[in-house]
Amino acid sequence: MPEEKIVCQNLGHVYPRGKIVALENVNLTICSQEIIGVIGQNGSGKTTLVKHFNGLLKPTSGKVIVEGNDTAKKKVQELAAHVGYVFQNPNHQLFAKTVEHELEFGPTNLGLSREEVEERREKAIEFFGLQDLRLSHPYRISFPLRKLVSMAAVYTMRPAVFILDEPTTGQDNITTRTVYRLIERLREEGSTVICVAHDMILLAEVVDRMIVMRNSHLIADASPREVFSDTELMHSTHITPPQITSIGLRWPGFGEKKVLLSVDEAVTAINSSNPPANS
Amino acid sequence: MQGVAIPITMVAGDSYIHRLNPLPKLFIALGVLILSFATRNPLVLGVVFALGLVFVTAAGIWKSYLRVVGILFPISLTLVVMQSIAPAFPRPWTPITDFGPFTIYQEGIYSGVSMLLRIFSMTTFALVMIMTTHPSDLFTSLQKIGMPYVLNFILTMTLQLIPILQNEFAIVLSAQKSRGMKGSGFGAVLPSMVPVFVGAIERVQQLSISLESRAFGSTGIKTSFRNVTMSLKDYVIMVLGVLATLATTVWVIADKSLDWSRTLIFPPTLSIIIVALAAIGFVAFFILAISYVLRA
Amino acid sequence: MEDKKPIIELKDVTFTYASTETPALKGVNLTIYEGEYVALMGLNGAGKTTLQLTFNGVIPNMMMGDFEGTVIVSGMDTDEYPVREMAKVIGLVFDNPEFQLSQMTVAEEIALGLENIGTPPAEMHRIIAESLEIVGLSGFEDRSPFGLSGGQQQRLSIASALAMKPRIVVMDEPTSNVDPIGKEEIFAVAAQLNRERGMTVIMAEHEVEVMAAYADRIIVLHKGEIVLNGTPHEVFTQVDTLKSIGLRVPQATELAYQLDQKRLASYAGKYPVTTEEAVQDLTDKFGKGG
Ligand SMILES: Nc1ncnc2c1ncn2[C@@H]1O[C@H](COP(=O)(O)OP(=O)(O)OP(=O)(O)O)[C@@H](O)[C@H]1O
Ligand SMILES: Nc1ncnc2c1ncn2[C@@H]1O[C@H](COP(=O)(O)OP(=O)(O)O)[C@@H](O)[C@H]1O
Ligand SMILES: [Mg+2]
Ligand SMILES: [Mg+2]
Numbered sequence: 001m002p003e004e005k006i007v008c009q010n011l012g013h014v015y016p017r018g019k020i021v022a023l024e025n026v027n028l029t030i031c032s033q034e035i036i037g038v039i040g041q042n043g044s045g046k047t048t049l050v051k052h053f054n055g056l057l058k059p060t061s062g063k064v065i066v067e068g069n070d071t072a073k074k075k076v077q078e079l080a081a082h083v084g085y086v087f088q089n090p091n092h093q094l095f096a097k098t099v100e101h102e103l104e105f106g107p108t109n110l111g112l113s114r115e116e117v118e119e120r121r122e123k124a125i126e127f128f129g130l131q132d133l134r135l136s137h138p139y140r141i142s143f144p145l146r147k148l149v150s151m152a153a154v155y156t157m158r159p160a161v162f163i164l165d166e167p168t169t170g171q172d173n174i175t176t177r178t179v180y181r182l183i184e185r186l187r188e189e190g191s192t193v194i195c196v197a198h199d200m201i202l203l204a205e206v207v208d209r210m211i212v213m214r215n216s217h218l219i220a221d222a223s224p225r226e227v228f229s230d231t232e233l234m235h236s237t238h239i240t241p242p243q244i245t246s247i248g249l250r251w252p253g254f255g256e257k258k259v260l261l262s263v264d265e266a267v268t269a270i271n272s273s274n275p276p277a278n279s
Numbered sequence: 280m281q282g283v284a285i286p287i288t289m290v291a292g293d294s295y296i297h298r299l300n301p302l303p304k305l306f307i308a309l310g311v312l313i314l315s316f317a318t319r320n321p322l323v324l325g326v327v328f329a330l331g332l333v334f335v336t337a338a339g340i341w342k343s344y345l346r347v348v349g350i351l352f353p354i355s356l357t358l359v360v361m362q363s364i365a366p367a368f369p370r371p372w373t374p375i376t377d378f379g380p381f382t383i384y385q386e387g388i389y390s391g392v393s394m395l396l397r398i399f400s401m402t403t404f405a406l407v408m409i410m411t412t413h414p415s416d417l418f419t420s421l422q423k424i425g426m427p428y429v430l431n432f433i434l435t436m437t438l439q440l441i442p443i444l445q446n447e448f449a450i451v452l453s454a455q456k457s458r459g460m461k462g463s464g465f466g467a468v469l470p471s472m473v474p475v476f477v478g479a480i481e482r483v484q485q486l487s488i489s490l491e492s493r494a495f496g497s498t499g500i501k502t503s504f505r506n507v508t509m510s511l512k513d514y515v516i517m518v519l520g521v522l523a524t525l526a527t528t529v530w531v532i533a534d535k536s537l538d539w540s541r542t543l544i545f546p547p548t549l550s551i552i553i554v555a556l557a558a559i560g561f562v563a564f565f566i567l568a569i570s571y572v573l574r575a
Numbered sequence: 576m577e578d579k580k581p582i583i584e585l586k587d588v589t590f591t592y593a594s595t596e597t598p599a600l601k602g603v604n605l606t607i608y609e610g611e612y613v614a615l616m617g618l619n620g621a622g623k624t625t626l627q628l629t630f631n632g633v634i635p636n637m638m639m640g641d642f643e644g645t646v647i648v649s650g651m652d653t654d655e656y657p658v659r660e661m662a663k664v665i666g667l668v669f670d671n672p673e674f675q676l677s678q679m680t681v682a683e684e685i686a687l688g689l690e691n692i693g694t695p696p697a698e699m700h701r702i703i704a705e706s707l708e709i710v711g712l713s714g715f716e717d718r719s720p721f722g723l724s725g726g727q728q729q730r731l732s733i734a735s736a737l738a739m740k741p742r743i744v745v746m747d748e749p750t751s752n753v754d755p756i757g758k759e760e761i762f763a764v765a766a767q768l769n770r771e772r773g774m775t776v777i778m779a780e781h782e783v784e785v786m787a788a789y790a791d792r793i794i795v796l797h798k799g800e801i802v803l804n805g806t807p808h809e810v811f812t813q814v815d816t817l818k819s820i821g822l823r824v825p826q827a828t829e830l831a832y833q834l835d836q837k838r839l840a841s842y843a844g845k846y847p848v849t850t851e852e853a854v855q856d857l858t859d860k861f862g863k864g865g
Binding site for chain 3: 252
């Protein structure tokens with residue numbers, strides 16, 4: 001049975017510099033093992049919202065409760081063991097001398113034994129395909145690889161709640177697949193995953209629930225199919241569904257099953273309603 | 280950003296000093312720098328420092344100024360302590376009293392106190408200039424008077440580097456915290472200084488590429504978005520300021536009676552109090568600073 | 576393309592970064608014509624960024640490494656002109672938004688480039704307002720560039736490059752943090768400037784759906800070499816080649832490809848690449864359903 005992991009109560013945030021209102025009156029409950037997407041236009045407050053979940057930002061009004069603890073009373077360091085956050089900008093996250101050190105930093109802080117730390121490091125290097133970069137300086141590798149390293153560095157901590165902020169930014173088709181596999185693996189391991197993204201193709205395939213932000217407000221909380229079929233909502237939040245969803249919505253031939261989330265779904269739908277073409 | 284930020288950068292405002300052209304401010308600050316190095320006389324330095332504070336008030340930058348002084352003052356206190364027991368002064372030294380295992384010297388106290396005042400007179404003027412001048416106005420003004428591009432670029436970069444470093448420090452710290460940084464005390468903060476510098480160097484490299492890619496430093500006519508003009512008033516202030524600092528410099532060098540190193544007598548008790556307060560002040564600051572950084 | 580003038584010409588360009596052994600670009604020959612809208616695609620590390628950095632001379636002038644070959648841009652050999660002079664004809668938007676911002680306010684950030692090319696102050700205000708409008712940042716003039724969200728920072732770097740009205744604009748994954756409609760808008764604005772001002776546009780991008788809809792020409796890089804070079808239709812029709820490299824095709828194309836493979840429809844190697852084409856194609860092949 002699901003347990004409550006993160007609860008936001010009337011959460012508001014105003015950035016002190018310039019008094020910028022970034023969140024207003026957000027109410028939200030996230031339960032264990034949920035895989036959630038957070039979408040919305042640039043500046044709508046997505047990053048601000050998820051930075052509250054590991055305590056990097058503290059509410060300026062309302063409350064955030066993580067595993068029963070009010071984050072206002074917890075240090076980021078204490079929350080780190082439970083909530084892992086992969087920064088939108090990897091430059092804000094990496095600081096170690098080598099990729100290996102970067103991957104060891106988190107688990108070492110968790111107090112794991114040397115062997116365990118190394119084992120986790122090796123697993124992450126393999127999973128993310130970082131073999132050639134072990135001794136590279138994280139600042140000297142390309143932007144997309146830095147992003148992978150920052151995911152790997154959080155993965156070694158095995159947090160119960162895993163937050164990804166725009167994980168596929170700058171990723172190519174192959175490393176985007178790595179992100180899919182990461183989310184699938186986290187699902188199997190029973191983690192809660194919160195994924196902020198503009199990559200609708202990714203979200204359509206991996207998330208069960210979508211949170212939609214607009215102008216500092218949470219304006220919708222529904223399944224990807226519901227969200228993508230609400231054209232009005234999409235447009236007002238600067239989102240377009242995946243291309244295959246648009247095709248499905250525009251070609252009447254798909255009938256009832258018209259809200260498609262992947263090419264496979266489209267092929268199956270066509271296959272079931274049309275006999276193979278003569279030739 | 281939060282907590283550890285020391286704002287050695289422009290403080291928005293519209294005071295008389297803010298509106299002054301950058302050049303008079305720059306030249307007066309340079310004049311004060313030379314003057315401060317030309318003398319050890321506490322009275323002269325004290326007067327210059329006091330004058331600096333008048334400008335701080337006029338510019339309305341007390342809050343930011345104090346935050347810098349809050350860091351600078353305790354650190355400079357070590358100078359007083361070090362100087363008192365090992366003066367940077369030609370021997371012979373005149374012992375005043377013993378302080379634990381150390382001997383406090385007359386020349387030491389004199390030199391320590393004057394160094395403290397020297398640092399403060401210099402930095403006060405420099406801070407008034409930096410905190411009231413937009414970096415790109417300074418760049419434009421220097422360019423107009425024919426400052427070589429490379430020098431000007433380095434100067435501007437240095438001014439930009441300060442906020443970059445502060446920002447970088449905050450970034451690294453929150454990155455480490457969000458991966459459960461353990462430990463406390465200086466040992467925990469020190470390792471984050473290395474990535475701050477590496478990161479800042481990387482940033483500056485990338486920034487210089489991106490600036491050049493926007494024709495920064497290219498040949499041809501330049502314009503400026505912000506209106507920087509040099510009015511008659513600016514010229515008058517600049518000339519008067521430079522003359523005043525230079526004249527004073529010449530005077531303090533020429534007038535030997537201003538060397539008070541052996542005439543300004545510090546009684547033993549006062550000396551001990553000065554040195555002890557300086558030492559306590561420094562240690563207290565150190566502990567406070569560390570706990571401040573680690574809080575949150 | 577007969578009467579088009581070449582604006583960028585690369586001859587046998589090979590470049591190896593100082594810290595590495597394998598070249599990032601291997602014997603690249605490429606001509607881009609004035610007024611083209613070109614998209615670069617390829618896996619991470621394929622050499623897109625490196626190739627773009629040769630266009631305004633950051634390579635070889637500001638990066639350490641071994642450079643061979645020649646790059647002529649708008650008649651100038653990049654080896655002979657500093658980046659700051661090349662900048663008057665070619666604007667670059669880099670992949671990392673934050674590293675290219677330095678000023679205290681958004682307006683000053685855009686003004687920086689304008690000052691350097693001598694735009695009269697009176698005009699600057701108009702251009703700044705116009706550029707911010709284009710990228711959807713009107714009203715942000717006095718904000719600090721460092722207090723912007725990731726996507727807003729990226730929009731600002733695009734505005735700073737476009738404000739200078741360069742003859743060529745080169746963008747490295749400029750919309751990776753931008754929301755989907757914003758992404759479309761930015762590609763569309765580039766297309767508009769391309770049509771109206773004849774501005775040459777070169778974009779590196781992963782999102783194949785948008786590239787297919789806007790680019791005239793797609794260049795595919797793989798391991799430092801150009802492997803495909805043609806119109807979106809020519810390139811995306813090579814589904815097998817692209818897949819063997821590890822690249823993706825637009826979902827519109829993928830759908831047709833799979834229908835073809837499963838013999839649900841036959842395409843004879845001509846796949847749709849945009850949403851409109853796919854809808855039209857389904858209608859042609861299967862009617863309106865039912
Ligand atoms: N450090 C900061 N200081 C001041 N304002 C900020 C800061 N960071 C973000 N903001 C502002 O807060 C609002 C929300 O920003 P946030 O980063 O949460 O947006 P986002 O939804 O993640 O956008 P994006 O899709 O571009 O990443 C924006 O208006 C932004 O300009
Ligand atoms: N600054 C650099 N130093 C050393 N090698 C680099 C640097 N930048 C890129 N490379 C290498 O050059 C190759 C091409 O990279 P890049 O041009 O960044 O590709 P892309 O932009 O297509 O991802 C890669 O092998 C990459 O590792
Ligand atoms: Mg964000
Ligand atoms: Mg690249």
